[in-house]
Amino acid sequence: MAVKLLIFLALTAIAIGIGWFWLGRISRRMPPGGGRTVLILTSRWIPAAVFLVAAYGKLRDPYAFAVSVYAYRLLPASLATVFAVLVPAIEVFAALSFATGLLWRGGAVVLGGLLLIFIAGLLQAILRGINIDCGCFGKGSSPVSFWLIARNYGLLLLTLFPIAVERSRRRLLRGASSSPAGGGR
């Protein structure tokens, strides 16, 4: 059981590492311009939209969401309700900041962190054989499955993409530090 969990965590870490590596490569090779802007905006708006829809479902019925959270058997009842009350609202703020660009780095990290938590929760539910609804979108969500983990992983990569692009740009900037003002263009 514990060994299985460690293996899966290691695999997840490797998968995220590979994803991060490729994101870096893609972002470095992509010429700045319209195409890249579209890609960055897509990679911000898709996760943001998914999170907003999910948060709406959870906010509409916090009790149902608390029931879902508790069913994961990770949190005691009182923490499950705190989670159910606070997390959907945090999702909204993070998604809005990520979508609009206001504090978007913080938004990206919060969304990424939430996705990691959700992936971990789904994984442990599958490994422990807990047959539950994922509660991802509030009431009436689909049952937990590896497909949901893959979906969250995809969202995680999308969320990380703008950060990867910015990192590579900063690296470029540092390389061409003789003209800092025009370097970003």
Place this chain on the structure above:
Amino acid sequence: MTAEKTPRHPPGLPRFLLEILMIALLGAGAGALLNALRPDPLPYVLPGSVLQIESGVRAVFIREAHRLFEAGDYIFVDAREEEEFRAGHIEGALSVPVALFDALYPELQVWVAGQPLLIYGGSPSLLSADELARRLRAKGEKKLLIFAAGFEGWRARGYPVETGGEGLLRENASGESGSDAPSEIEEPSEGGEE
């Protein structure tokens, strides 16, 4: 585009953390506020049984229960033992101890006549209320709710309670041969309809 203007402030770790903190605090504050403003706020402290209702019946909390009480649409059903019921119950509630369910159901059915039911038990455990809800569901009752805080939660708020045997179905049930005389039963315990 906002994504394009970042080079002015190369974001170091502190800025990241600051942004994360701001989003988390804003979100948490908004979430707590939103919950407090809800018609039926989710309480932060509650027993696990409230989140694990096996009958599949939805739980409501103190504000919604009180609203339903005031509106008078719901019949309140007390799932606790008869002695507990006599010692104190929500005003106008009917007593249906789980152990006596089969004996009492025919008469309860006459009382209920399609009205929705709000079931409560003692707190902190919902076991009796949940079990009663399960049995009522099995009988085909659909409009059911469970009041999570139970009698103690209700009394702690200072909401109307009463003591005594009014609302007991048992005496009537044992006195009547059948359940087809609702008019006679209704008179002695009017409180059940409030």
